[in-house]
Amino acid sequence: MIYPFILSGGAGTRLWPASRKAFPKPFMPLVDGQTLFDKTIERIKQLPSAGPLTVITNESLRFLTADALRGSVAKQPRLLLEPTGKNTAAAIALAALDLQIRAGSDALMLILPADHLIAEVGAFSEAVQVAENVANQDWLVTFGITPQSPETGFGYIERDAQPLALEEGVAYRVRKFVEKPDRETAQAYIDSGRYSWNGGMFCFKVSTILAEFERHAPELLAACQVAVEHANQIHVAGMDMVEFKADDFERMADISIDYAIMERSERVAVVAADMGWSDIGSWTAFADASPSNAEGNVFDGEVIAINTNNCLVRSPHRLVATVGVENLIVVDTPDALLIAHKDHAQDVRDVVAELKARGHESHLLHQTVHRPWGTYTVLEEGERFKMKRIEVKPGATLSLQMHHHRSEHWIVVNGMARVTNGDKVFLLNTNESTFIPAGHMHRLENPGVINLVMIEVQSGDYLGEDDIVRAQDNYGRS
Amino acid sequence: MIYPFILSGGAGTRLWPASRKAFPKPFMPLVDGQTLFDKTIERIKQLPSAGPLTVITNESLRFLTADALRGSVAKQPRLLLEPTGKNTAAAIALAALDLQIRAGSDALMLILPADHLIAEVGAFSEAVQVAENVANQDWLVTFGITPQSPETGFGYIERDAQPLALEEGVAYRVRKFVEKPDRETAQAYIDSGRYSWNGGMFCFKVSTILAEFERHAPELLAACQVAVEHANQIHVAGMDMVEFKADDFERMADISIDYAIMERSERVAVVAADMGWSDIGSWTAFADASPSNAEGNVFDGEVIAINTNNCLVRSPHRLVATVGVENLIVVDTPDALLIAHKDHAQDVRDVVAELKARGHESHLLHQTVHRPWGTYTVLEEGERFKMKRIEVKPGATLSLQMHHHRSEHWIVVNGMARVTNGDKVFLLNTNESTFIPAGHMHRLENPGVINLVMIEVQSGDYLGEDDIVRAQDNYGRS
Numbered sequence: 001m002i003y004p005f006i007l008s009g010g011a012g013t014r015l016w017p018a019s020r021k022a023f024p025k026p027f028m029p030l031v032d033g034q035t036l037f038d039k040t041i042e043r044i045k046q047l048p049s050a051g052p053l054t055v056i057t058n059e060s061l062r063f064l065t066a067d068a069l070r071g072s073v074a075k076q077p078r079l080l081l082e083p084t085g086k087n088t089a090a091a092i093a094l095a096a097l098d099l100q101i102r103a104g105s106d107a108l109m110l111i112l113p114a115d116h117l118i119a120e121v122g123a124f125s126e127a128v129q130v131a132e133n134v135a136n137q138d139w140l141v142t143f144g145i146t147p148q149s150p151e152t153g154f155g156y157i158e159r160d161a162q163p164l165a166l167e168e169g170v171a172y173r174v175r176k177f178v179e180k181p182d183r184e185t186a187q188a189y190i191d192s193g194r195y196s197w198n199g200g201m202f203c204f205k206v207s208t209i210l211a212e213f214e215r216h217a218p219e220l221l222a223a224c225q226v227a228v229e230h231a232n233q234i235h236v237a238g239m240d241m242v243e244f245k246a247d248d249f250e251r252m253a254d255i256s257i258d259y260a261i262m263e264r265s266e267r268v269a270v271v272a273a274d275m276g277w278s279d280i281g282s283w284t285a286f287a288d289a290s291p292s293n294a295e296g297n298v299f300d301g302e303v304i305a306i307n308t309n310n311c312l313v314r315s316p317h318r319l320v321a322t323v324g325v326e327n328l329i330v331v332d333t334p335d336a337l338l339i340a341h342k343d344h345a346q347d348v349r350d351v352v353a354e355l356k357a358r359g360h361e362s363h364l365l366h367q368t369v370h371r372p373w374g375t376y377t378v379l380e381e382g383e384r385f386k387m388k389r390i391e392v393k394p395g396a397t398l399s400l401q402m403h404h405h406r407s408e409h410w411i412v413v414n415g416m417a418r419v420t421n422g423d424k425v426f427l428l429n430t431n432e433s434t435f436i437p438a439g440h441m442h443r444l445e446n447p448g449v450i451n452l453v454m455i456e457v458q459s460g461d462y463l464g465e466d467d468i469v470r471a472q473d474n475y476g477r478s
Numbered sequence: 479m480i481y482p483f484i485l486s487g488g489a490g491t492r493l494w495p496a497s498r499k500a501f502p503k504p505f506m507p508l509v510d511g512q513t514l515f516d517k518t519i520e521r522i523k524q525l526p527s528a529g530p531l532t533v534i535t536n537e538s539l540r541f542l543t544a545d546a547l548r549g550s551v552a553k554q555p556r557l558l559l560e561p562t563g564k565n566t567a568a569a570i571a572l573a574a575l576d577l578q579i580r581a582g583s584d585a586l587m588l589i590l591p592a593d594h595l596i597a598e599v600g601a602f603s604e605a606v607q608v609a610e611n612v613a614n615q616d617w618l619v620t621f622g623i624t625p626q627s628p629e630t631g632f633g634y635i636e637r638d639a640q641p642l643a644l645e646e647g648v649a650y651r652v653r654k655f656v657e658k659p660d661r662e663t664a665q666a667y668i669d670s671g672r673y674s675w676n677g678g679m680f681c682f683k684v685s686t687i688l689a690e691f692e693r694h695a696p697e698l699l700a701a702c703q704v705a706v707e708h709a710n711q712i713h714v715a716g717m718d719m720v721e722f723k724a725d726d727f728e729r730m731a732d733i734s735i736d737y738a739i740m741e742r743s744e745r746v747a748v749v750a751a752d753m754g755w756s757d758i759g760s761w762t763a764f765a766d767a768s769p770s771n772a773e774g775n776v777f778d779g780e781v782i783a784i785n786t787n788n789c790l791v792r793s794p795h796r797l798v799a800t801v802g803v804e805n806l807i808v809v810d811t812p813d814a815l816l817i818a819h820k821d822h823a824q825d826v827r828d829v830v831a832e833l834k835a836r837g838h839e840s841h842l843l844h845q846t847v848h849r850p851w852g853t854y855t856v857l858e859e860g861e862r863f864k865m866k867r868i869e870v871k872p873g874a875t876l877s878l879q880m881h882h883h884r885s886e887h888w889i890v891v892n893g894m895a896r897v898t899n900g901d902k903v904f905l906l907n908t909n910e911s912t913f914i915p916a917g918h919m920h921r922l923e924n925p926g927v928i929n930l931v932m933i934e935v936q937s938g939d940y941l942g943e944d945d946i947v948r949a950q951d952n953y954g955r956s
Contacts (some may be wrong), residue, residue, distance in 0.1 A: 009813075017799070080497055188797050282762045304832050307823055321495070322830040324822025328803070334817060336797040337808075339817060342952070344802025351799040354782050360797070372715040380857045384908075385891040385933055387857065387865060409889045409911045413863040413937045433887045433913045440803065455863055459891045459909045 001051040002132055002203070003107055004044045005095045008065060008114035009035065009085055013352040014282045014345065017336040018314065022369070025280070026114035027064060029114065031290040032301045034117045036280065037068050043118060045073070046125050047110075049132065054078040055114070056091045057434040059243060065372045066239055069373060077239055083246040085178040088200075090252045090259035093213050093224040094382050096206050098242060101228075105207040109410035110133055111257075117289050119276025127273035139269040141171065141203040144196025146274035150186035153281065153346075155179050158189075159270050171269040177258055197274050198258065200279075202474035206268065216264045223252045273354040282345040283329040283338075287312040310342070333335035362396060372475040373398050374451070386458045392417075399473035400443040406460030406467060410444070415452035418445040431476070432449070441471060479527040480610055480681070481585055482522045485574045486515065486543060486592035487563055491830040492823065495814040496792065496943055501863075503758070504921040505542060508654035509768040510777045511640060511835040512595045514758065521596060523551070524603050525588075528609065532576070533592070534558040534569045537721060542848045544717055555717055561724040563917070566678075567738035568730045571691050571702040574684050576720060576890035579706075583685035589735075591678050595767055598756025603729045609681035617747040618679040619649065620740065622674025624752035628664035631759065631824070633657050633676035633736065636667075637748050652809050655736055674750050676736065678757075686745065694742045695891035701730045714850075753894040760823040761816075762805040765790040779810070788820070850953040851876050852929070864941045868932045870895075870924040877951035878921040884938030884945060885912040888922070893930035919949060 002060050012025025017026040023337050026037035034042075044050050052075040056067050068075045080094055092111060110128060118124050131141040177198065181189065189195035213221040215416035222468040224406050227248035229249035246434035253260070257393050272442075278289045289300040297308060300313035308322040322330070329345060331338040340348055359388070373396035379387045392398070400420065410419065411433040419428050420443035421436055427447070430432055436442045438460060446452035490503025493668055497503040504515035522528050530553040535543050537559035547555045568774050569869055570589060577585050588606060596602050600789050609619040624633045637650035655676065660669065667673035691699040705726035732739070757766045768776040768790070771804040775786060779793035793810035800808070807823060809816040818826055827828045846855040851874035870876070872892075878898065889911040897906050898913055898921035905925070911955065914920045916938060924930035 002662075039808070040493075046728075128955060257696060306828050306830050306834075307822060314581075315815065321814065321816050321828060323816070323818035323825050323827075325806070325817060325819050328817065329814075329816055334796075336799065337793065337815065338799050338801070339803060339806065339808055340799075340801035344785060347801050348799075350780050350784050354784070354799075358782075372564075380867070382867065383892070384931075385889070387816075387933065389858070389860065407909045409887065409933075411863070411887045411935045411937060414861070431885045433911070433935075435911045438909075453862075455810050455865065456937050457887075457889045457891075457911075457935065459889060459933075 001108070002047065002049045002098055002110045002128070003051045003103065004047070004053050004110045004112060005055065005092075006037075006040055006044075006112050006114045007088060007091055008055055008099065009062065009088075009091070010115070011352075012115060013349040015191060015280070015286065015346055016352050017139045017333045017338055018475045019221045022060065023064065024061070027068060030117075030286075031298065035068065037065075038072070040114050041072050045126060046121050047128055048125075049129075051103075052076065052078065054095060056080040056082065056095055057114075058082055058085055059403075062241060065371050079239055079241040081241055081243050083423075086249055087251045087254045088257040089217060089255045090224060091216075092202070092257050093207060093221055094228060094244070095231055096209050096213075097228045098204045099226055100109065100210070100346070103206075105205070105210070107206050108132055109202075109204055109206060109209070113279075115280065117276075117278045117280050119289075123273050123275040123299070127190075127271050127275065128203065130169040130171065131271045134164075134166060134171045134269050134271060135205055135208070137166055137168075138205065138267065139164075139171065140206050140208060140262065140265055140267050142174065142203040142268060142270050143199045143201040143203075144272040145199045145277045147186075147190050147195065147197050149181050150185050150190055151197070152180055152186055154190050156181060156186070156195045156281075157270050158195050159272070161194060164319055165270060169271075171271050171398075174262070174268040174270050177194050177263045178368040178458070185401065196270060197277070198279055201386060202257070210260070212265045212267065213259050217253070217255075217260045220253050220255070220260065221467075223248065227252070236470070283312060283331065283340065283348065284342050284345040287329070287342070290432040302321070312342075324354065327417060337451055367440075372396075376456075380447050381463070384459055384461065384463075386463045388458075390444075390452075390454045390455045390456050392444065392454070394446055394449050394451065395446040397474050398413060398443060399475075400441060400471040402441045402469045402471070403437060403438060403460075403467045404469075405462040406470055407438050408442070409457040410434050410436065411455045413453050413455060415446065415450050416448045417452050418447045420441070420445075479586070479589050479604070480525065480527045481529045481569075481577055481581065482525070482531050482588045482590060483809065484515075484522075484531065484533045484590055484592045485566060485569055486539065487569070488593070489830075490593060491827040493758070493764065494810045494826055495816050496809055500538065502539070502593075505546060508764075509776065511595045513546070513594060514553070515849050516545075516550070517591050517595065517764075518590055519547070519550050519757075521599055521602060523591070523598050523607055526603075526799055527544075527607075528588075530556065532553065532558060532573060532850055534560065534573055536560055536563060536776070537807050540714075540719060541850050544714075546765070547717070547850065557719040559719055559721050559799075561722055561727050564727055564730045565732045566696055566735040567695060567733045568702060568727075570687065570735050571695075571699055573707060574687050574691075574746040575702055575706045578684045578688070581684070583683070584686070584712040585684050587680075587682055587684060587687070588609060589680040589738050589756075593758065594677065595754075595756045595758050600679055600750050601928040605749050605753065606681065607741040608647045608649065609749045610749050610773065612642075612644060612649045615644055615646075616683065616686050616745065617642075618686060618740065618743055618745050620652065620746060621677045621679040621681075622750040623677045623750040623755045624750060625668050625673065625675050628661050628668055629675070630658055630661050630664055632757075633675045634659060634664070635676050635748050636670050637750070639672060642747060648751075648950060649749050652740075652746040652748050652762045655894070657739045667910055674748060675755070677755055680735070681783075687739070690739050690743045690745065692709065695733070695738045698731050698733070698738065701726065705730070714787070737861070761790060761809065761818065761826065764825040765807070772787050789926075792905070806849070850874075854934075862937055862939065862941075864936045866934045866936075868922075868930075868934050869933070870922065872924055872927050875952050876921060877953075878919060878949040880919045880947045880949070881916060881938075881945045883916060883940040884948075885916050886920070887935040887937070888912050888914065889933045890934075891931050891933060893924065893928050894926045895930050895932060896925045898922070898923075
């Protein structure tokens, strides 16, 4: 058996505005409707030896992650929740220590990023089977991706010319890791036949990786041991969640597993495979990984294209017309629009930096915000009013709350609501509405078995999210 | 005295998506917030001899036009309402016949398009004063625009080398009109010094233009005489409106004044002037007429521009980020987005043609729809709900109506409403709401002196605009 771990970390700033900090790249739908997170889970399900799944992510993404996991994995998934992102070395040390407690030191770990695309799932499965055998012989196994082109944005792995003498499986000792070579060097690497792209996937025994941490990063390991000891284990939404303490994270080094361990260890092997891998690292990579039409265009949404070639247009909600353009990236979202030349796809992160500098929320939030009880979407804001579409999951309950400065008007458009309005509790059916004056304690529940969909219209002089007094909350927010 | 007439006709399809059939080019705000219609009215106000204004437009645009006129002209404006657009010859014949009844055959007419920009209002005023004198000597006066570049999309006017021998004013007999020459010919025209652009502006006496219609287009004139005899004169919203009958329009030829009269008449003179004219005929012309930044960009809205040059970005409601692009036109509206290369700005009309072919409403309507009582904007439509922002003018009253399939929830966010709901009539104050069940007769009024702003949430199985039974209407729609 092998224990899969999904590292669900970064914000994917080069995929703004579809990917944001609060709704990052793994959860962004691709042209086929699936997300990279969905695809990662499907890939794991294909593995014959896969044991229970663990996801390591930021605590702010717990409900989004739980929603994505729900119903998709047979065995109960486990979430390791980081108060702040501390790079891959800390995440993997925490994962190994957590698994050691549950399954012992001989347990095998498979580390997978949440946001990579692998077209050839069969080749991936075969590589994992080889890696299991090699890892059982106390090697740290990295997966080497057969390079398709002299990319300058990736890390490369150089291996020995001859394979390791192993009891089972074919792998090579890693000679060195190289970060982002220039194009000429990259081409020389490809020509040599001894280099792979570093795909950021790993397989090893708990004992092997912990021994290497002990040798090469003892302080980080010690900090992670403290964090695991202090961690708070809870069971929410049918999942085990491990909450680490922010204080314990402050002491941890922000360092990658490559830099902390892989580049220093003598026990690193590479299993090379050609698996149709893409890191979907930019909109150009996204376009390359999506089906295109005869003019080389990738269209997701309603597009009227006149004299348009080699463009990516992603617009799920609105009509887009393109006239006489080529090599453009157009990404439309309810609150922000990106238009970039494909040659400048890497510079999209500069937009996110500029948004941060301007204090703009568009790098952070989408209009749809995930909450433990469901979602809300701000449909429109204007002078003295704000409108939300609120979707409450069956059985879920919002906090008992009060606003000083706004009245709220609730209209049920689907399902049934149980409403607390001052001292009254009543049911509100589809097409019915109620009115919560400012200063009234109120609560919304979905007592039914289908999603409750409501339109909330707020009106008043001040409509900030911070005008809220929570008297009671099922999710520990009061 | 001179009677100004504004021809407010075409849809401006090359300015889609900001200009649409139901909200055409004259009413589209420019970067300075004013519309071309506003600017045309301001231009007329500068004329010392200007008499009462008449606007000739489509009957579907009467309330939009009335709103634009309200408060902007001292004297009572008059609207000639065409059931269908029949080009400039019919519009001018109708205008002349209508004025003949009111002011006699010696009255002077000034014909101005609603959708041109004139930067030098002083030069325009001077040209009009010259034209008045020439027109009083029984000439049909056209205004010739001093050409700035060898444009191939405009009409050109060739004049005699020597001016006419007139009692007063300097003008030239027109030798011929030329439509859209090639670039070489256009350059030769400019070099000759005897050609002007045809700006589509005219000045003549009622008797002169009617005599020329009698000579060159007697059938069209006869049809227009019948239409004027059958026309329905009403007084609405403080304005005289003349409604022509659709039947009478069927017989009229769809022909321009240039083709029907100007190119055939012996009595055409040109007053040439350099007045900073632009027809704002495309987004490129729009950009050229707008202030730009150091990189040649025209930005209207919040834009994050990285490595962006010579672009027009118009996005009043959403953030736009541009990365590594140049010579692009980006026009964002709530329901449609245009991205075009400046060299292909003329082809934007092909988008409108394609929308028509697809039966798409985006060529027709904006999300904000003008009604006699005010406006409504569809904010969001979804399964089983539709939301509108409704703005009702002071004193205005919507029809008494009923819907079979939807309930309506009304929330007042500004002002005060008088609501009829079944057999009850009551006042609804800011931040209050009411609920109109399906099948209930209801009516909305604004009894106050400030605009009433309401959010309406419709919910039900069917939400089409045609589910309406009108029992009584102040605007003749029941």
